[in-house]
Amino acid sequence: MSGAAPVLEVRDVHTAYGLSRVLFGVSIEVHAGECVCLLGRNGVGKTTTMRSIMGLTPPSAGRVLWKGSDITGWAPYRVARAGLGFVPEDRRIFADLTVWENLDVAVRAARGGAGGFSIERVFDLFPKLGELTGRQGGFLSGGEQQMLTIGRTLMGNPELLLLDEPSEGLAPIVVDHLRDQIARLKGDGLTILLAEQNVEFSLALADRVYVLEKGAIRFSGPAARLRADEALRHELLAL
Amino acid sequence: MPAPSFLFAQALSGLTAAMFLFLVASGLSLIFGVLRVLNFAHGSFYMVGAYLAWQIVHWFGRDPASFWWAAVGAAVGVALLGGVVERVLLRHLYGKEELYQLLFTYALVLILSDAAKVLWGTGQLSVSRPPGIAGAFRFLDTTIPYYNLFILLLGPAIALGFWLMLGRTRTGRFIRAAALDREMLGALGVNVSRLYTGVFVLGSFLAGLGGALVTPVKAIVPGMDVEIIVEAFIVVVIGGLGSFWGTFLGAVIYGQVLSFGILVFPRFSIFSVFALMAVVLIIRPWGLLGRPLKT
Ligand SMILES: Nc1ncnc2c1ncn2[C@@H]1O[C@H](COP(=O)(O)OP(=O)(O)OP(=O)(O)O)[C@@H](O)[C@H]1O
Ligand SMILES: [Mg+2]
Numbered sequence: 001m002s003g004a005a006p007v008l009e010v011r012d013v014h015t016a017y018g019l020s021r022v023l024f025g026v027s028i029e030v031h032a033g034e035c036v037c038l039l040g041r042n043g044v045g046k047t048t049t050m051r052s053i054m055g056l057t058p059p060s061a062g063r064v065l066w067k068g069s070d071i072t073g074w075a076p077y078r079v080a081r082a083g084l085g086f087v088p089e090d091r092r093i094f095a096d097l098t099v100w101e102n103l104d105v106a107v108r109a110a111r112g113g114a115g116g117f118s119i120e121r122v123f124d125l126f127p128k129l130g131e132l133t134g135r136q137g138g139f140l141s142g143g144e145q146q147m148l149t150i151g152r153t154l155m156g157n158p159e160l161l162l163l164d165e166p167s168e169g170l171a172p173i174v175v176d177h178l179r180d181q182i183a184r185l186k187g188d189g190l191t192i193l194l195a196e197q198n199v200e201f202s203l204a205l206a207d208r209v210y211v212l213e214k215g216a217i218r219f220s221g222p223a224a225r226l227r228a229d230e231a232l233r234h235e236l237l238a239l
Numbered sequence: 240m241p242a243p244s245f246l247f248a249q250a251l252s253g254l255t256a257a258m259f260l261f262l263v264a265s266g267l268s269l270i271f272g273v274l275r276v277l278n279f280a281h282g283s284f285y286m287v288g289a290y291l292a293w294q295i296v297h298w299f300g301r302d303p304a305s306f307w308w309a310a311v312g313a314a315v316g317v318a319l320l321g322g323v324v325e326r327v328l329l330r331h332l333y334g335k336e337e338l339y340q341l342l343f344t345y346a347l348v349l350i351l352s353d354a355a356k357v358l359w360g361t362g363q364l365s366v367s368r369p370p371g372i373a374g375a376f377r378f379l380d381t382t383i384p385y386y387n388l389f390i391l392l393l394g395p396a397i398a399l400g401f402w403l404m405l406g407r408t409r410t411g412r413f414i415r416a417a418a419l420d421r422e423m424l425g426a427l428g429v430n431v432s433r434l435y436t437g438v439f440v441l442g443s444f445l446a447g448l449g450g451a452l453v454t455p456v457k458a459i460v461p462g463m464d465v466e467i468i469v470e471a472f473i474v475v476v477i478g479g480l481g482s483f484w485g486t487f488l489g490a491v492i493y494g495q496v497l498s499f500g501i502l503v504f505p506r507f508s509i510f511s512v513f514a515l516m517a518v519v520l521i522i523r524p525w526g527l528l529g530r531p532l533k534t
Contacts, residue, residue: 054426080428092423094416104409105416106427156428 005068006031007191008053008084008160013062015045015052022048023215025062028193030160035192037202037223039237040212046195047089049212050162053193054086055079066160081108085158089165089195091149095138099129102137102148106155122151125181143174150181160191167198179204199237203227211236241502244380253498254491255387255456258394261490262449264471265401265483266442272481273418273438276329276340280347282468284321284443288313288450289459290355293364296454306369310451317447318440325439330432352464361461366454386455393452397445398487405483414438418481473512477519479529488527 006029015023022045030036038046051057053064055076064072071079080086094102103119123130126147132140140148146166153161166182167175179201186192186205196202202209206223219236226233267281295309302308324347332340367373372385405411416424417434425431449467457463470493478489493512500511525531 056422056426075430075432076422076425077428077430080426086426088423088426092420094419094423096419097412097416101412101416105412105424105429108428152427 004031007067008193009063009065010049010053011063011065013049013052013059013064015048015057015059017048017057021215023052023059026052026212026215026217028210028217030191030193032159032191033189034207035186035194035205037206037209038193038195038212039197039199039202039209040218041197041237044212045215046212047164048215050086050164050193050195053079053162054084056086080156080158083157083159084162085153085156085160086162087150087153087164087166089168091145093137093140093145093148093152096136098134098136099140099148100133102152103155106152108156116157117154119155122154125154125184126151143170143178146170146174146178147181154185158190160193161185163192163194165195165197167196167201175201199226199233242380247379248381249498249502250495251381251383251387251391253494253496255390255494256497257490257494258390259449259453260467260470260474260493261394261398261487262445262452263467264474264478264486264490265398266445267468267471268475268478268480268482268486269414270439270442271475273414274333274435276332276344277337278442279341279344279468280324280351281442281446282464282466282471283348283351284317284446285450285453285467286355286459286464287320287351288317288447289454289463290359290364290450291316291447292451292454293359293366293459296366303370306366306455309366310448313451314444314448317450318444320447321443322436322440324443325436329439330435333435348464348468352461355464356461359459364459366459368455390452390456398483402483410437473516475526476516477526479523479526482526482528482530485526485528492527 008028008030010026010028012025012027013023014021014025026045026049028036028038028049038049040046048057052059055071055074055078058073062072063070066079066082066084071082074082094105097105100119103122109116128144129147129151132144137145137148150163150166163182166178170178175198182192182194182205192205194202194205203223203226209219209221209223209226210217211219226236263281263285267278270276270278270281291313292306292309295312296305299305299308329340329343332343368384368386372389375382375384377383405414413424413429413434417429417431417438421431474489474493475486476489477492478485478487492515496511496515497508500508504510519527523529
């Protein structure tokens with residue numbers, strides 16, 4: 001992390017929904033190959049930070065830099081094509097499309113010609129999906145939908161995955177499986193920015209952590225520090 | 240009891256009318272389903288298609304294939320008009336209050352209707368049936384023009400092609416996904432605004448084609464724009480807005496009810512259609528094959 005420039009740089013971003021201001025100067029850096037976690041309670045602005053990065057809710061002030069170029073204000077499809085993949089917390093599966101069709105609409109060739117993702121590789125990661133290819137997205141369980149929404153974003157061959165609360169509302173055993181698969185993606189070299197309320201889940205994956213509070217960064221540091229210091233964890237996140 | 244051959248003739252004429260209605264209503268329904276815009280001017284595109292077809296036939300009248308050139312040319316011309324309207328004007332109204340979109344498309348109705356009067360006058364214009372299939376044949380004691388048979392085959396063929404495109408092609412998957420969640424599709428890297436233009440162009444093309452193909456069976460008159468848009472609205476209400484086969488079914492039912500309604504209420508055949516629509520709205524407000532809107 002030391003010398004190399006970060007791939008993603010969020011600089012002093014302010015974001016509002018209409019008149020309601022949500023982010024007040026958020027700055028984040030993510031380096032290639034890292035798993036960075038955004039922690040914070042309900043409504044502190046984790047999702048809004050990701051939406052600001054993707055251009056879904058463009059910031060009113062501040063900059064978003066991707067590999068050194070300014071992508072602030074780009075349309076989301078251009079941000080996605082530049083190599084960012086967003087997995088929304090509410091999953092947003094296309095309910096009338098089958099599992100296979102959900103994956104197919106997101107196919108995008110890998111940049112730089114590297115091998116990249118294919119439907120087979122998604123089924124290898126989430127074998128359950130492979131058994132359900134013809135089922136409509138609306139008829140999947142919560143866990144299956146979560147796998148599908150991650151798999152769908154992976155079909156676009158992102159270099160950075162923005163994962164918004166993947167563990168939300170899932171049974172513990174499904175959460176464990178999901179954590180292992182995300183760890184596998186990280187092991188394959190994918191850069192990940194993860195938003196979570198589940199501290200245990202995120203500390204198992206993260207290299208570094210940002211803690212958000214009321215739309216501003218309250219703490220940033222190595223995940224190991226939070227893992228080791230229960231008092232600090234308590235103070236920041238009041239479990 | 241009217242003679243069977245008469246009933247058969249009525250059914251066929253209702254079915255022929257249904258095919259034109261389907262061409263117009265399917266585009267209206269597609270545009271609403273994907274763009275969430277209720278395009279009042281869709282009937283005006285049909286009218287422009289008819290006038291353009293007349294104009295092209297007028298220019299190339301000596302060529303025996305002129306009608307076919309006119310049909311294709313009119314449909315493409317209307318598609319281009321639709322593309323310009325969407326790119327230059329309509330696109331600024333997405334996400335705004337629906338009232339603005341309604342006002343805009345209504346303004347377009349008025350503009351196109353006046354433009355047509357300036358360019359082509361207020362009299363009736365007509366186009367004769369294409370020479371190759373100008374004749375008729377007899378079947379079950381009924382005289383059937385070959386042109387009507389052509390329309391009766393073309394309508395289902397277009398419906399089938401359209402349906403396969405939506406269900407089996409990648410473009411179709413994009414269109415269905417955009418109808419469900421435009422923002423998500425964009426975040427997956429799809430240029431949804433270009434897709435919107437494509438959908439609007441496709442819908443306009445079908446309206447223009449319908450207008451061009453109707454010219455040999457119906458006179459071109461001012462007011463045909465408003466007449467068809469009202470009919471197309473009724474068709475999608477009956478069939479279910481956004482439901483593909485619902486639109487087809489709605490068109491067929493509309494054609495039949497109008498055609499046989501004449502026998503029951505000779506002077507107010509439109510009344511039977513309104514009665515049908517009222518019944519559908521009472522028992523299935525979302526249309527025969529539609530789905531209740533999620534709130
Ligand atoms: N579309 C919206 N319009 C207005 N306010 C919104 C909108 N979305 C979120 N907010 C508000 O912005 C604030 C931050 O929301 P955000 O979704 O970013 O938080 P979060 O950290 O992701 O929360 P959660 O853990 O519940 O997902 C909240 O107060 C929320 O009520
Ligand atoms: Mg959130």
